[in-house]
Amino acid sequence: MRAGTFWLIVIAVGFAFIVVSRLYLTNEYFYFAGYVVLEYIVLSTAWNILGGYTGYTNFGTGAFFATGAYSSAVLHKLPALLHTTFDWTIPPIPLPVMILVGGLISGAMGLGTGYLTLRLRGVFFAIATLALSIVVQTLIVNWDFVGGSRGIYVIRPAHAPLGSSYIQYLFTLMTVLAVAAVGIARSIEGSRLGLGLATIRDDELAAEASGVPTLRLKLIATTISGGLMGMAGAPLPYYVTYLDPTSSFNLSYAVNSVAMPVIGGMTSWIGPVLGAILLGTIQQVATVTISSALNLLIVGVLLILFVIIAPNGIVGLVRSWRRRKEV
Amino acid sequence: MPGEIGDTLLEVTGLGKRFGGFVALDGIDLTIARGERLGLIGPNGSGKSTLVNCLCGTLHNELGTIVFDGKPLNGLIAHQRTRLGLARSFQLPKPFHSMDLVDNIRIPLLYTVNARPGHHLTAAAITERCMELLRDVGLADKARRRPRDLTQVEMRSLELARAVATQPTLLFADEAMAGLSHSEVEEILAVLMRLNEQGITIVLIEHIMSAVMSFSTRLVVLVAGHKIADGLPQEAIRNPEVERAYLGE
Numbered sequence: 084m085r086a087g088t089f090w091l092i093v094i095a096v097g098f099a100f101i102v103v104s105r106l107y108l109t110n111e112y113f114y115f116a117g118y119v120v121l122e123y124i125v126l127s128t129a130w131n132i133l134g135g136y137t138g139y140t141n142f143g144t145g146a147f148f149a150t151g152a153y154s155s156a157v158l159h160k161l162p163a164l165l166h167t168t169f170d171w172t173i174p175p176i177p178l179p180v181m182i183l184v185g186g187l188i189s190g191a192m193g194l195g196t197g198y199l200t201l202r203l204r205g206v207f208f209a210i211a212t213l214a215l216s217i218v219v220q221t222l223i224v225n226w227d228f229v230g231g232s233r234g235i236y237v238i239r240p241a242h243a244p245l246g247s248s249y250i251q252y253l254f255t256l257m258t259v260l261a262v263a264a265v266g267i268a269r270s271i272e273g274s275r276l277g278l279g280l281a282t283i284r285d286d287e288l289a290a291e292a293s294g295v296p297t298l299r300l301k302l303i304a305t306t307i308s309g310g311l312m313g314m315a316g317a318p319l320p321y322y323v324t325y326l327d328p329t330s331s332f333n334l335s336y337a338v339n340s341v342a343m344p345v346i347g348g349m350t351s352w353i354g355p356v357l358g359a360i361l362l363g364t365i366q367q368v369a370t371v372t373i374s375s376a377l378n379l380l381i382v383g384v385l386l387i388l389f390v391i392i393a394p395n396g397i398v399g400l401v402r403s404w405r406r407r408k409e410v
Numbered sequence: 411m412p413g414e415i416g417d418t419l420l421e422v423t424g425l426g427k428r429f430g431g432f433v434a435l436d437g438i439d440l441t442i443a444r445g446e447r448l449g450l451i452g453p454n455g456s457g458k459s460t461l462v463n464c465l466c467g468t469l470h471n472e473l474g475t476i477v478f479d480g481k482p483l484n485g486l487i488a489h490q491r492t493r494l495g496l497a498r499s500f501q502l503p504k505p506f507h508s509m510d511l512v513d514n515i516r517i518p519l520l521y522t523v524n525a526r527p528g529h530h531l532t533a534a535a536i537t538e539r540c541m542e543l544l545r546d547v548g549l550a551d552k553a554r555r556r557p558r559d560l561t562q563v564e565m566r567s568l569e570l571a572r573a574v575a576t577q578p579t580l581l582f583a584d585e586a587m588a589g590l591s592h593s594e595v596e597e598i599l600a601v602l603m604r605l606n607e608q609g610i611t612i613v614l615i616e617h618i619m620s621a622v623m624s625f626s627t628r629l630v631v632l633v634a635g636h637k638i639a640d641g642l643p644q645e646a647i648r649n650p651e652v653e654r655a656y657l658g659e
Contacts, residue, residue: 275520282506282517288468289504291488292497294522294576298487350508 086270093269097262101255105247114254116371118322120363121257122315126336127343127355128264129311134341135349136277137304138284140205143196143212144340146219147309149331150192151185151316156229156326158184159237175240178256178318185317186310192219193309197302204287213337220332234327237320253318264311268352271307280304312340335379339363342386348398357397416444419479419580419611420465426473427457427464427635434460436635438474442580442613447606449626449643450615453655456632458615459501462582466498467491479579493522497578499569501585501615505557511568512553515540518575540575547571547601563594570601580611587618595621623647631655 104113126144133139158176165171200211224232243252271277279300282290290297320326339362347358362385366378393400420442427435435457442448452458463469465476467488476483483491497518506514519536523529531539544550547567552559560568566586573581583602587595599621606612616622622629622643629646631639633655639646646652 278509278513278517279521281508285506285508286504288488289500289506289572290517291468292466292492292500292504293518293572294489294492294525295517296489296521 086273089269090266093262093266097258101258104254105251111248111250114248114250116367118250118254118257119367120360121254121261123339123343123359123363124261124356125257125264125315126312126340127347127359128261128268128352129308129315130340131344131349131352131355132268132271132280132311133304133308135344135354136271136280136284137301139301139304140209140341141212141308142209142337142341143214143216144312144337145332145334146212146216147189147192147312148316148319148336149223149328150189150219151182151313152319152326152331153223153229154185154188154313155181155317156235156237156320159320160228160235177244178252178321182256182260182314182317186314189313189316190306190310192313193305193307194302196309197305201298201301216332216337220328223328223332230327232328234325235320236325237323239321239324249321253322256318257315260311260314264315265352265356267307267311268355272352276300276303335382338379338382339366342382344396346385346389346396348396350395351398354396354398361397418442419444419446421477422465422474423477424474425461425464425471425476427460427469427471434635435464435471438632438635438637440630440637440640442611444579444611445606445609446611447602447625447627448611448613449622449629450613450632451617451619451622451629452632455634457635458632459584460635461632462498462584462613462615465491466496466582489521492518492576492578493525495577495579496582497573497576497580498582499566499573499584499586501588503557503565503569505560505565505568505572507557510554510556511544511549512537512540514557514568514572515543515575518572522576543571543575546574546604548597563590563597566590566598567601570598574605574610578610580613581605582613582615584615585617586614587616587621599625619647 104117126148130141130144133141158181162173162175165173196212196215200208203211223229229235239249243249245252245255247255271280279290279295282293282295283297283300287297316331319331323330343358343362344355345358346362347356348354362382365381369377369381389396418441420440422438422440425435425438426433438461450458450461460469464471467483467486467490478491478494478496481494506517516536519531519539524531541550541553544553547570549564549567549571552564557565557568570583570586587598590598595618602612602614602625614622614625626643628641629639629643630637631646631649631652633651638651638655639649
């Protein structure tokens with residue numbers, strides 16, 4: 084399938100999803116839970132562009148995600164700040180603009196991280212991203228403007244656009260982001276860029292010897308991946324209405340965005356999507372029916388099971404099952 | 411005319427490389443003419459692969475200059491040198507194991523040939539060229555297989571085909587025949603000979619002396635990071651220093 088056709092289909096699916104949910108679902112909780120699953124589709128798809136396609140394991144999802152969230156918090160406070168210090172009056176900044184800004188800032192952070200860690204491979208790269216997460220969290224904790232370790236209250240606007248409740252509006256935006264993330268991932272996969280990224284995953288020296296500019300491609304991957312993670316984080320302040328470092332840098336973002344592609348399958352765009360829907364839904368259901376503390380345990384158990392039984396994830400399972408059927 | 415020896419293609423002056431306190435290469439001067447078949451030999455650890463790595467940009471040489479086809483290479487990273495026309499195969503084959511053979515060959519066509527000014531192969535032309543290159547090394551029937559399904563000799567053929575796909579003017583074949591049987595060595599030699607006839611200058615790094623002797627028009631011997639002989643193959647191996655290095659006092 085051509086990339087253009089895929090874009091059309093994924094946009095149509097996203098649109099239909101929004102329309103159908105608006106028509107038939109009146110329970111606000113559905114949007115509240117669905118938002119999280121969609122958020123994980125974006126995060127795990129973004130993670131997979133660097134982790135699955137390029138072979139660089141990133142444990143710093145929290146850093147990129149929270150950078151997006153905190154850039155929105157800053158933008159949220161910006162009109163008031165400008166008013167008190169310079170006596171300028173600007174209208175509140177709309178959320179889609181915040182998402183774009185969050186994506187730009189996190190993308191720039193991805194670029195910087197890629198550049199600083201360009202000589203690190205494998206486990207050393209993973210450790211560096213973990214360190215990044217701690218560095219960014221420390222900065223936020225000590226930044227009083229965004230509430231420091233106390234956190235910051237973010238009041239939602241009284242009216243949501245698109246004739247909906249605010250949570251429906253957030254849900255719609257996250258659906259758009261999920262569509263964009265999946266579309267981007269699929270476009271990369273079949274492209275010259277995607278093949279180039281795969282050569283980096285397979286063997287960097289051989290890639291260079293074949294003319295692949297590995298550093299440039301790696302930076303493209305860290306930038307796109309970081310940018311999408313930041314975009315997923317940008318609406319968070321309006322979702323939780325109270326943003327604090329402990330929850331926005333929560334380990335579960337890093338763990339889930341690694342576990343979902345691993346469980347779904349890392350070689351194809353559909354893997355992270357399946358992983359996010361499966362794990363995200365199980366976690367949401369478990370939170371309501373059993374206990375919210377059970378979340379990471381479920382992820383851990385599933386991750387171990389998949390690594391042992393199906394190291395190539397659900398996609399790998401389906402592929403080997405099909406191959407066996409052919410033989 | 412193909413195979414004919416022409417003007418200077420590669421000029422290396424005073425090349426030096428250290429790993430910490432260990433001097434891997436010391437003051438290497440080397441000139442390679444267009445169309446040559448150069449054999450590069452030396453005992454294990456003499457610096458042959460280090461030399462190739464420095465010339466191809468995989469390693470960074472601290473001392474010396476490299477001029478290729480009239481252009482200085484110092485400061486250029488590996489993929490830029492590949493695009494200029496310097497290709498290599500690796501001593502241990504490094505295929506892209508997650509891709510089928512066609513995609514393995516597609517990479518250099520997409521990233522090297524199509525990156526050169528004035529070249530633009532369409533997707534269909536690239537696929538056709540991939541098949542042609544695989545046919546040349548006898549891998550056409552395995553085009554849709556993964557590298558893990560290949561035998562040793564096929565893996566080395568793939569390694570060569572991928573290097574040749576960059577349309578190089580100079581090709582370093584780094585121990586392309588190590589561990590192969592006699593008939594397999596002949597197969598690879600025939601491929602290399604054919605490439606040379608097509609106008610590609612070839613540097614063969616090899617331990618199998620019969621192969622080196624029958625292939626090379628000139629022989630360079632490295633011992634402990636120094637070049638100790640450079641000349642016609644028969645003369646070079648009769649050099650007393652070379653005999654001492656290989657056979658002892």
